[in-house]
Amino acid sequence: MQKGGTIGIISDTHDNRPFIRQAVEIFNRTGVSLVIHAGDLISPFTALDFKSLNCPMEIVFGNNDGEKIGLTASFKDLGNILPGPRTFIWQDKKFLLMHEPGSLEVAAASAGVDVIIYGHTHDVDVRKGSPLIINPGEAGGWLRDKSTIAILDVETMAVEVREIKI
Template identity: 45%
Template sequence: MKAGVISDTHDNMENIRKALKIFNENSVKAILHGGDFVSPFTWRVFKNFDGEFYGVFGNNDGDRVLLKKMYGDRIQPQIRMIEIEGRKIALMHEPQMIDALAQSGNFDIVIYGHTHEVDIHKINNTLIINPGEACGWLYGKATVVLLNLDDLKPELIAL
């Protein structure tokens, strides 16, 4: 099964559409969003995804009440613990405690955002993923990650 990993969309509706197109073309069954949606109207695009959607609030998510109303339980406070296809995932925005979470041995994958920089590496048997910024506002390079949950192979995709 494939998952789409995305973070820091920051209201870039065009890039959210591009990401969803890539996810749909690659038969992604779950989206994992590492926070900083920013505005509730991002749901207008994300609602068109047919699979599962898991997200966490980021530091720039302004109207959390309306975000929660639009996204429902799909968006939650961090650190969010999820299990998909037997894979234990920690989903968060800020990168605090990444090493401790990985070294605990309790997670197969730790996903975070916030820095807007791609970071894909392993600590022991835990895969760490920051897909970079989907918005492209800060560094000018918009990216997402396709993650095969069967073999834990990530693929960085430019939008």
């Protein structure tokens, strides 16, 4: 079992490197044990900004992540980067990680998971229940002019959405 009771959640960074660096700083300061990225990293060079994380990552490709070979190579030392939807277990909780929410309701009803994390819409969405559904919004800030991330306490299942400001 992994140590640490909090997870950082980020999505749709879209190459906005200053906001990525600020998110990493928040995650490190908070002491998260894992960072989940719900897709749309975009360019392999963004791995440089995630390298200072003090924990591993679980990443799913987004619809704009065209350079999959380069992203896979750049992020290989940081954690798992794979197509979605996919599941993994962390702190005895089963997670479903996806980028696009097209099958969200079906997944929520049938996947047998504790937490569903998705991105793509650029809008914050936290739905308490079973399963807990989280979209951290967009960290890139390009579409909504607001950059957000989320912190999940795995024990209490409490979600805190934080705005990134530079």
